[in-house]
Amino acid sequence: MPDAQPAVNRDFLFSLLSQAAPSGCERRAADVWKKEAGTFARVSEDHYGNVYAELGPEGAPTIALMGHLDEIGLIVSHVSKEGWIHFLAVGGWDPQVLVGQRIRLLAPGGDLLGVIGKKAIHVMDQEERTKASKIEDLWIDIGLDGEEVAAKVPVGTYGVIEQPALMVGNRVVSKAIDNRIGGFIVLEALRAIKDLDLKHRVVAVGTSQEEIGVFGAHVSGYRLDPVAGIAVDVTHETEQPGVEKKKYGAAPFGSGANLSVGPMNNPTLLRQLTEAATREGVPYTLSASGRYTGTDADALTLVRGGVPTAVVSIPNRYMHSPSEMIDERDARACIDLIAAWVRGLSAENDFTR
Structure with missing residues (x-):
């Protein structure tokens, strides 16, 4: 039907x-x-x-x-020499929602995909495991070395969650x-x-x-x-x-x-x-x-x-x-x-x- x-x-x-x-x-x-x-x-x-x-x-x-x-989105605030991209919130985020997400960066030379990084549970001490994530404890990793990241992702680059819109049952999800x-x-x-x-x-x-x-x-x-x-x-x-x-x-x-x-x-x-x-x-x-x-x-x-x-x-x-x-x-x-x-x-x- x-x-x-x-x-x-x-x-x-x-x-x-x-x-x-x-x-x-x-x-x-x-x-x-x-x-x-x-x-x-x-x-x-x-x-x-x-x-x-x-x-x-x-x-x-x-x-x-x-x-x-x-x-709501993200904006790049700093790129470390190792290539870790730090960011600020644009709008009201619950930082727990960002953990493990894929990110689309709207970079000047074209969009770049990355992932939100966070310390793995295996290397956390017991006290760390009980604490909620904060945005300042997260970063974006786009899989490139530091110099290339710095060249492609200037401070002020915007980002959004990378997720497609779809139908789930009879409902729209996005x-x-x-x-x-x-x-x-x-x-x-x-x-x-x-x-x-x-x-x-x-x-x-x-x-x-x-x-x-x-x-x-x-x-x-x-x-x-x-x-x-x-x-x-x-x-x-x-x-x-x-x-x-x-x-x-x-x-x-x-x-x-x-x-x-x-x-x-x-x-x-x-x-x-x-x-x-x-x-x-x-x-x-x-x-x-x-x-x-x-x-x-x-x-x-x-x-x-x-x-x-x-x-x-x-x-x-x-x-x-x-x-x-x-x-x-x-x-x-x-x-x-x-x-x-x-x-x-x-x-x-x-x-x-």
Whole structure:
């Protein structure tokens, strides 16, 4: 029996996920995103690594849909005379995840593959065996002598985990779900409304440098000056061990789009999203945030005179690891919800709290 039709555009998704694009070095993912966007929308980019796709009247009030394209990575800080490559984290790593991984270095002369080195358990003393690894205790080995490594790998070279995207059962697994999936969703939502007579200029943005401080959202939000915006990111899938529903709410695989409720989220926009979901039968869940959301929405909310924002998230297992996992049905729900919300907007909207 042939496989069921994928719930989403899997070819585009896997092309996006396969790119090496850590924070500050998003070019490869941005190029894939922009090429896809160019098949149905007006495209542009800025100097900071953000890419834009837009539909609707150019002079109309702007609606921003943001999903960041960067993934967590590494940056080379020192190369020893023996050829050991030491590095710093780019974004939030659990160092235990790095132990034993293969690494792709985005070197000036072409990509180089290496492995993360660590002292073997056989040569550790008893106390060392009980301690968690720290990044400063790890290194990258690319299998070359010291002089050649120094010539090929300058300080400042970026690296990412070398793992392919793949289907595991009915789920998508990748090192870059967070948050290549957000960039995917906002562009697919834009595609879903491409044949509408839009009342707004609707701009999907593949943002840069979210993982190190939501910096791309600051730049792109200021440039667009939107009347409202949605940030799409990942949230913790709550059926996995160790994720407490009493803290994160219930967001299991198959539950649809997850909407953030909290002080920085605009309640009028949230109500519009829940009404759109109910109207069109799109599944969703709610999760509370007591302060900020930890997404691009935090930056967009405070741009210029302030922008009403909402956060739409997709449940994700094993966040910030080489094996992040999502369910395509939830991605579909996020796409459908955002498109339904845009379709329901009137020419004049009051987002007053």
